[in-house]
Amino acid sequence: MSHIPSHTAAAEATLATTPLSVLDLSPILEGHTAADSFANSLALARHVEQAGYQRIWLAEHHSMPGIASSATAVLIGHIAGGTERIRVGSGGIMLPNHAPLVIAEQFGTLESLYPGRIDLGLGRAPGSDGKTMRALRRDLHSSGDDFPQLLHELRSYLVGNGPVRAIPGEGLDIPLWLLGSSDFSARLAGQLGLPFAFAGQFAPNHMMMALQAYRTAFTPSAVLQQPYAMVGMNVVVADSDAEAQYLFSSQQQHVLNLFRNTLGKLQPPVENMDALWEAHEKHSVLSFLGGSVVGSPEKVKQQMALFLRSTQANELIINCAVYDQQARRRSYSLLAEIKAEG
Helix, strand or coil, X not given: CCCCCCCCCXXXXXXXXXXEEEEECCECECCCCXXXXXXXXXXXXXXXXXXXXXXXXXXXXXXXXXXXXXXXXXXXXXXXXXXXXXXXXXXXXXXXXXXXXXXXXXXXXXXXXXXXXXXXXXXXXXXXXXXXXXXXXXXXXXXXXXXXXXXXXXXXXXHCCCCCCCCCCCCCCCCEEEEECCCHHHXXXXXXXXXXXXXXXXXXXXXXXXXXXXXXXXXXXXXXXXXXEEEEEEEEECCCHHHHHHHHHHHHHHHHHHHHCCCCCECCCCCCHHHCCCHHHHHHHHHHCCCCEXXXXXXXXXXXXXXXXXXXXXXXXXXXXXXXXXXXXXXXXXXXXXXXXX
């Protein structure tokens, strides 16, 4: 399939041969608005397109004051319309939140507008709390176990043999990816012969188990003849380790506030996180962000090599939740330079 880059065998994977992509939650910065976030996301997309990144994905989250990508399909259209070549997609759309027909129509519309550039990544978690689930009219009794049935229905609309017709949508080659932070979607992706993306940016402790489950369950399909695993990770690159760690403190604050249930906008970086968290909170945040790579180019180069050696990932999708947008874009530039150096 044309949306899957050619790659070396996993055992030979290096940063130089591994495609890099971007995960953007369109963060809303303290002191700024969602409109500012959309401008920042478009500027980032144009920047990483020029830097050679494979794709940029937006993620569905609801009722979160610091994330602007709730209307994910709308934002995908905005980003695709403002770029030329980079693939744009969802990382992901939470399938249980929507009627499969609606998703088929939305992404059929996107693929018709921007042919050959749209990815449809699907997750099974609600991505929200109970109140938000009710507001989305989601079935509160669903545990996510009906995800395979919902996926089958969605695929039937795209193939053109569903109970009704998805116009636009049917007959279009819209690449489907399954996303996960555990082994459920990993096994399903393997059984169906679909590409799999693991949320290593927030679930590093389950990463190796899920990747092994995907590869063990993999069955060749018309889409893929061999497994293709993309792994999400947080990466911040700056001129020095100290500067990168300083920039990373914005994401650490975000996760700390998530644990405290005091969600807000993305905060400016701080010099000393120890002034903000208790010892047990520090442990929880560091564990949550345990798959992150933060530092100078030399340090990042070494750690990325170790990460690829352990995961055997076919592609990496990079989240960089940095408050200063110039520093954020520069982090992606520095990472692209590290890759180019081999």
